Amino acid sequence: MSLLEVSGLQMRFGGLVAVDGINFTVQPRQIYAVIGPNGAGKTTVFNCVSGFYRPSAGSIHLEGQEIAGQSGHRIARRGLVRTFQNIRLFRSMTAVENLLVAQHTKLETGLLKGLFSVPAYRAAEKHALERAAYWLDRVGLRSLANREAGNLSYGQQRRLEIARCMITEPKLLLLDEPAAGLNPQETRELDHLIRDLRDQHDVAVLLIEHDMSLVMEISERILVMEYGRPIAEGTPEEIRHDPRVIKAYLGEA
Amino acid sequence: MSANPNTSSLKDAAIAAVVTAVLTVPMLGLKLTPAPEGLVFDKHFLLVAFAVLAVFVVQLAKPYIRLPKFGGVGLRTPESFVQHPGRWWAIAIGLAAVWPFATQVLPFLGGRGEIDIATAALTYVMLGLGLNIVVGFAGLLDLGYVAFYAIGAYTYALLSLYFGLSFWECLPIAGLLAGTFGILLGFPVLRLRGDYLAIVTLGFGEIIRLVLNNWDSLTHGPDGIGNIPKPGLFGHEIGRRAAEGGTTLWDALGIPFDGAYPVIFLYLVALALVAASLFVINRLIRMPVGRAWEALREDEIACRSLGLNPTVIKLTAFALGATFAGFAGSFYAARLGSINPESFVFIESATILAIVVLGGMGSQLGVILAALALTILPELARGFSEYRMLVFGLVMVLMMIWRPQGLVPVTRPRLELPE
Numbered sequence: 023m024s025l026l027e028v029s030g031l032q033m034r035f036g037g038l039v040a041v042d043g044i045n046f047t048v049q050p051r052q053i054y055a056v057i058g059p060n061g062a063g064k065t066t067v068f069n070c071v072s073g074f075y076r077p078s079a080g081s082i083h084l085e086g087q088e089i090a091g092q093s094g095h096r097i098a099r100r101g102l103v104r105t106f107q108n109i110r111l112f113r114s115m116t117a118v119e120n121l122l123v124a125q126h127t128k129l130e131t132g133l134l135k136g137l138f139s140v141p142a143y144r145a146a147e148k149h150a151l152e153r154a155a156y157w158l159d160r161v162g163l164r165s166l167a168n169r170e171a172g173n174l175s176y177g178q179q180r181r182l183e184i185a186r187c188m189i190t191e192p193k194l195l196l197l198d199e200p201a202a203g204l205n206p207q208e209t210r211e212l213d214h215l216i217r218d219l220r221d222q223h224d225v226a227v228l229l230i231e232h233d234m235s236l237v238m239e240i241s242e243r244i245l246v247m248e249y250g251r252p253i254a255e256g257t258p259e260e261i262r263h264d265p266r267v268i269k270a271y272l273g274e275a
Numbered sequence: 276m277s278a279n280p281n282t283s284s285l286k287d288a289a290i291a292a293v294v295t296a297v298l299t300v301p302m303l304g305l306k307l308t309p310a311p312e313g314l315v316f317d318k319h320f321l322l323v324a325f326a327v328l329a330v331f332v333v334q335l336a337k338p339y340i341r342l343p344k345f346g347g348v349g350l351r352t353p354e355s356f357v358q359h360p361g362r363w364w365a366i367a368i369g370l371a372a373v374w375p376f377a378t379q380v381l382p383f384l385g386g387r388g389e390i391d392i393a394t395a396a397l398t399y400v401m402l403g404l405g406l407n408i409v410v411g412f413a414g415l416l417d418l419g420y421v422a423f424y425a426i427g428a429y430t431y432a433l434l435s436l437y438f439g440l441s442f443w444e445c446l447p448i449a450g451l452l453a454g455t456f457g458i459l460l461g462f463p464v465l466r467l468r469g470d471y472l473a474i475v476t477l478g479f480g481e482i483i484r485l486v487l488n489n490w491d492s493l494t495h496g497p498d499g500i501g502n503i504p505k506p507g508l509f510g511h512e513i514g515r516r517a518a519e520g521g522t523t524l525w526d527a528l529g530i531p532f533d534g535a536y537p538v539i540f541l542y543l544v545a546l547a548l549v550a551a552s553l554f555v556i557n558r559l560i561r562m563p564v565g566r567a568w569e570a571l572r573e574d575e576i577a578c579r580s581l582g583l584n585p586t587v588i589k590l591t592a593f594a595l596g597a598t599f600a601g602f603a604g605s606f607y608a609a610r611l612g613s614i615n616p617e618s619f620v621f622i623e624s625a626t627i628l629a630i631v632v633l634g635g636m637g638s639q640l641g642v643i644l645a646a647l648a649l650t651i652l653p654e655l656a657r658g659f660s661e662y663r664m665l666v667f668g669l670v671m672v673l674m675m676i677w678r679p680q681g682l683v684p685v686t687r688p689r690l691e692l693p694e
Contacts, residue, residue: 095579095582098581111574115573122563137562154692155692170687
């Protein structure tokens with residue numbers, strides 16, 4: 023069974039049709055990229071899939087269940103989490119606190135249990151801290167654990183945001199322009215990180231990206247959008263030679 | 276076209292001067308004085324001229340005045356305090372508990388009057404701690420917090436009036452009821468943030484006060500409710516003489532009555548309530564729910580993207596914040612013995628909010644210091660009471676310019692990572 027199945031997705035804002043006729047399928051453990059010029063509607067697709075917009079038409083199935091129109095936090099609990107184009111960390115909280123908040127739904131949230139600090143609560147908190155430590159190690163931020171997230175460098179913030187998603191143990195990770203603002207060295211590290219996440223943590227990745235070398239390098243399938251509509255879908259090799267894509271990116275000869 | 280900065284500041288200064296003139300002529304320049312032929316206007320236009328000139332000069336010079344920045348200087352929470360607040364609070368509360376007894380032996384430490392002021396201050400500490408949950412941690416600007424204080428006070432007053440329930444029986448009910456109203460207020464404002472939320476909560480505060488003021492048959496309207504009994508202890512009363520069929524605590528303990536005892540007792544009750552609130556809130560903010568409040572303040576969209584339900588988080592913040600106001604309210608009713616709706620006007624909400632903001636949003640230590648300062652200093656400065664509000668306003672303006680992060684800014688706790 024496919025992990026994510028989007029069919030006939032349409033999003034209208036008043037009279038403006040931002041996105042129309044989008045179909046794609048993401049398989050478990052697949053790395054899938056959505057590319058296209060600025061304003062093509064890629065982030066709108068993300069917002070529909072992750073529950074921040076209610077799609078005007080079409081259906082979105084996660085593991086066979088309809089999620090279109092559900093609220094964002096419900097969808098996140100089903101194992102679909104996302105990062106944001108303009109990083110959204112809890113800026114005045116420390117890196118490790120960011121990772122603890124992300125585990126909220128897995129923690130002991132009973133007020134009385136916490137107030138009396140019962141063993142089950144303490145064990146859950148300890149476990150959460152261990153997992154936070156693991157993920158800080160994983161993205162190389164352990165030494166900055168108690169630094170406020172807003173004071174981290176741009177690349178570190180990107181990695182922390184990815185770690186914050188991964189700590190929720192998602193099935194599908196949505197990355198909205200993860201390489202934006204990174205230097206070439208950091209982009210290469212990101213490339214390895216995304217592959218490692220897939221290989222070691224069995225997560226499927228759906229990403230929006232402008233960095234073509236990164237996209238062609240890691241994606242197994244690519245959807246190309248222009249003016250809110252899909253213009254091509256296929257493997258990187260097919261996309262590279264697709265005349266419509268070349269036209270959209272390079273203009274007509 | 277960009278205006279020459281000098282002409283534009285000249286224009287601004289002129290406008291400000293004209294506004295000042297318009298405002299000050301009726302306020303400073305003209306004074307009604309009774310004279311044999313009736314009321315006459317005394318003209319003091321020199322004062323107006325001074326005011327206008329001062330405003331003009333200050334406005335003109337404003338671009339050249341650099342306010343010194345000393346945000347880094349001042350109080351900081353010591354590291355050991357951030358890591359182990361419980362210990363330090365235990366010491367502080369222990370000292371505070373010993374203080375009234377010490378005054379009995381060493382009169383220079385204070386007397387009944389001071390203990391009474393401290394008791395009032397502790398009520399504000401509790402209110403500040405409660406509102407800090409809503410404003411400081413969850414970042415929800417609440418201008419109607421006094422409503423929950425009123426609900427707590429009236430819960431005790433009414434239950435004791437109609438059903439004869441004691442303070443200790445009413446305390447949990449008051450907290451619970453205030454918390455319930457917190458949720459009721461929370462529902463309609465779930466989608467609102469910032470200014471819009473502030474306006475709605477402001478309205479809510481006024482609604483509660485007006486209901487209390489106008490529901491004559493239940494609340495006795497503007498007359499309020501009097502003869503509210505003081506808290507007792509284990510069924511004993513704390514007054515000079517017990518009511519019919521009761522015993523006083525002093526008789527039970529076999530010690531002679533002293534006029535200071537009831538005051539000290541009330542102070543200790545307030546202190547115990549503050550200690551309990553501190554303990555509970557300190558736990559709460561380190562629990563998942565506390566972290567979620569802060570995360571909500573930082574970024575609601577990110578919260579949703581991680582599976583946190585903002586509705587639940589907001590409602591818990593409103594409910595728990597209101598609960599502490601409910602406790603404080605019923606203690607207030609018990610301490611004063613009579614309440615009326617005039618005690619719960621908007622300026623109270625504003626004072627509590629000022630406590631939270633001046634203390635440093637989200638900083639427990641700061642809020643407590645600010646609550647003590649804002650309630651004790653005006654009492655000490657009774658001598659120049661007509662300038663009190665002026666100084667109060669000035670302090671707030673200066674604080675917000677120089678130290679917007681508050682008296683004692685929050686220091687984040689360090690978490691030790693396991694290997």
